[in-house]
Amino acid sequence: MILKTNYRYHLSLFFCLFGWILANGQPQGPDCWPSFRGNARLTGNAPVVLKPPFRLLWTFKTGDAIKSSPVICNGTVYIGSNDGFLYALTSAGSLKWKFNASTAIESPPLIVENTIYVGSLEGILFALDANTGILKWKYKTDGQISGSASQAIRMSTKKSCILVGSYDFSLHCVDAASGKGIWKYESGNYINGAPAVSGNLVVFGGCDGLLHLLGVEDGKQIDQVDVGTYIPASAAIPVDKAFFGNYDGVFYCVDIRLKKIIWQTEGGGPFLASPAVSAGKVVTGSQNRCIYCFDAASGKELWKFKTNGKVDASPVIAGDHVVAASADGRIHLLDISNGTEKWSYEIGSPVFSTPAVTAKMIAVGAGDGKVYVFGQ
Numbered sequence: 455m456i457l458k459t460n461y462r463y464h465l466s467l468f469f470c471l472f473g474w475i476l477a478n479g480q481p482q483g484p485d486c487w488p489s490f491r492g493n494a495r496l497t498g499n500a501p502v503v504l505k506p507p508f509r510l511l512w513t514f515k516t517g518d519a520i521k522s523s524p525v526i527c528n529g530t531v532y533i534g535s536n537d538g539f540l541y542a543l544t545s546a547g548s549l550k551w552k553f554n555a556s557t558a559i560e561s562p563p564l565i566v567e568n569t570i571y572v573g574s575l576e577g578i579l580f581a582l583d584a585n586t587g588i589l590k591w592k593y594k595t596d597g598q599i600s601g602s603a604s605q606a607i608r609m610s611t612k613k614s615c616i617l618v619g620s621y622d623f624s625l626h627c628v629d630a631a632s633g634k635g636i637w638k639y640e641s642g643n644y645i646n647g648a649p650a651v652s653g654n655l656v657v658f659g660g661c662d663g664l665l666h667l668l669g670v671e672d673g674k675q676i677d678q679v680d681v682g683t684y685i686p687a688s689a690a691i692p693v694d695k696a697f698f699g700n701y702d703g704v705f706y707c708v709d710i711r712l713k714k715i716i717w718q719t720e721g722g723g724p725f726l727a728s729p730a731v732s733a734g735k736v737v738t739g740s741q742n743r744c745i746y747c748f749d750a751a752s753g754k755e756l757w758k759f760k761t762n763g764k765v766d767a768s769p770v771i772a773g774d775h776v777v778a779a780s781a782d783g784r785i786h787l788l789d790i791s792n793g794t795e796k797w798s799y800e801i802g803s804p805v806f807s808t809p810a811v812t813a814k815m816i817a818v819g820a821g822d823g824k825v826y827v828f829g830q
Contacts, residue, residue, distance in 0.1 A: 484813035486527040489648075490562040490602035490688070491728060491768065491808075496650040497690045498730030498737075500772040500811035506787050506797035508816065508828040512547030520819030522572075523562035523602075523767075523808035530584070531810070531817050532570055533825055534559025540572055540580075542587060543825065545815070551587035555580060562602040562648075562808065564616070566630065571616050573599025579618050579626070581633060591633030597621025601688065602648040605630065606670040609654060615670070617656060619645025625658060625666075627673055637673035641666060647688035647728065650696070657696055657710060659685025665696060665708060677713045681706060687768070688728040690736075697736050697750070699725025705738065705746070707753060717753035722746065728768040728808075730776070735790060737776050739765025745778050745786075747793060757793035761786070767818075768808040779805035779818055785828070801826055 482493050484502050491498045517537030524533040529545040536558040542550040557576040564571040569590065570582045575598040581590040595618070603618040606627075614630035621644045627636040642662030649658040655676070656668040661684045667676040684701035691697075691710065699705040703722040708715050723742025730737045735756065736748045741764040747756045763781030770777045775796065776788040781804040787797040807819035816828045 487525055487810040487812050488527050488565040489525060489604070490523055490564070491648070491690065491730075492770070494604060494606070494651040495691050496648060496688050496728060497692050497732065498728065498768060498770050499732050500770055502811060502813045503773045504775045504777070504787065504811075505830070508797060508799070508830065510799065511815065511827045511829045513827070514541070514543050514547050514549070514825040516541060516823045516825070518558070518823050519821045520823060520825065521560040521806050522819060524810040524817040524819060524825065525563050525565050526810045526812050526815065526817060527565050528584075531825065531827065532563045532565065533807075533817075533819055534561065534563065534572055535819075535823065536560070537823070538574075540570070540582070540587070541825070542584075547827065553580070553582055553587045553589070560600050564603045564605065566605050566614065569630070571603045573601075573603060573618055575599070577620055577622070579603065579616065579628060581630075593626070593628050593633045593635065595620035595622050595624070595626055597623070597644070600646050604649045604651050606651045606656065608636070608671055610671060617649045617651065619647065619649065619658060619660075621645070625649060625656070625668070625673070627670070639666070639668055639673040639675070646686045650689050650691040652691055655710070657689050657691050659687070659689055659698055661686065663700070665689065665698065667710060667713075679708050679713055679715065686724070686726050690729045690731045692731045695750070697729045697731055699729070699738060699740070701725070703740065703742070705748065705753075707750070719748065719753050719755065723764070726766040730769050730771040732771040735771070737769045737771060737790070739767065739769055739778060739780070741766065743780070745769060745776070745788065745793070747776075747790065759786070759788055759793045759795065763804060766806045770809055770811045772811050777809045777811055777816060779807065779809055781805065783820075785809065785816070785818060785826075799828065
C-alpha cells in the first residue's frame with residue numbers, strides 16, 4: 455500500500471461538505487436513472503420500491519450485440535450498441551432518434567441536464583442533445599473508451615466537467631459545455647471503469663492495480679492504494695469508504711481518508727462487476743457465476759446466489775431487492791436480506807449490460823442486440 459499525505463485531501467473534504475450537491479449531475483429520482491450506477495458516487499442504488507412479479511413491456515432490436523448499459527430520464531431510454539449507434543427510445547419502445555458514432559459503443563451513457571455524454575471504442579467522447587441526438591461536440595482520446603463518463607464541478611469556476619477514462623492510460627477532464635480538455639491524469643495502464651466523484655475528490659481503479667485518488671480541480675494525485683492487480687470495474691464510494699474488487703477475485707473496502715485497506719475477502723472469481731452499496735450491505739457479481747452480499751463494516755459474507763453464467767453486469771439495489779443480470783441469459787430479482795430469488799426472466803441471450811431501474815421500468819440490453827424493458 456502506498457501512503458501519502460498532503461493538503462489536497464483536506465481541501466477535498468471541504469468541498470465534499472460544501473460542493474457535493476453540485477457534483478451529483480442530473481438528479482436521480484424514482485423516474486430517473488441518469489448514469490451507469492445511478493449517481494456520482496456510483497453506489498448503484500435506485501430510490502424505488504419494487505413489487506414483483508414483472509412482465510415484459512417491450513423490446514427494441516438494434517443492429518448488433520449490446521454491452522452498453524441503459525440510462526433513463528424524462529421517459530426516454532438511452533443505450534449504445536455494438537452496431538455503432540446510440541439509441542434514444544420512448545417509454546413505449548419506439549425509436550426517438552439514433553446517433554451514428556461509427557464504431558461500437560460499449561460504455562453506458564451519462565445524462566446531465568439536456569446533454570448525453572457517451573464514449574466509443576474509437577476513443578471519442580460525444581456530447582449530444584438529449585432531445586434530438588444532434589452532436590454538440592466531440593473529444594478525442596488516444597485509446598478506446600469502455601467505461602461510463604462521470605460529471606463533476608470545478609469549484610474555482612463553478613463549471614461542470616466530464617471525467618472519462620481511456621485505454622490511453624489517462625483519465626480526462628473535459629469542459630462539459632465546450633468539449634475542450636482541462637486536464638489529463640496518466641495512470642499506469644488501461645482504465646475500464648467509471649470514476650466516482652464526491653465533491654472535489656475523484657476515485658477510480660485501473661489495470662495498473664492502483665486505486666487512484668485525485669482532485670477534481672487540477673487532476674493532481676492526492677493518494678493511491680496498491681492492490682496488486684487489475685481493477686477492471688468501478689469503485690463505489692458511499693461517504694468515506696471505497697468498495698471494489700480486482701481481477702484476482704479479492705474484494706476490498708478502503709478507507710479513503712486514511713488510505714487504508716479496512717477489510718478484504720478472497721476466493722471469489724474475477725470481479726468485473728461494480729458493487730452496489732446500501733444500508734450496510736455491499737452486493738457485487740463475479741465471473742465465478744456468483745452474486746455476493748457482504749457486510750459493509752466487516753466484509754463478512756452474508757449470502758451468495760449462484761447463477762448459471764458469469765456475472766459481469768453490475769447489480770442494483772432497490773429497497774429490499776437486488777436486480778442483477780447474468781451471462782446465463784436471465785435477469786434476477788433477489789431478496790437483499792437473504793439472497794432468495796423472488797422473480798426472474800429468461801432472456802435467452804447473455805447479459806453483460808447493467809440494468810437501469812426506475813419506479814416504472816427495469817431496462818437492460820442483451821447479447822442478441824435487443825433492449826428489454828420490464829414493468830408492472
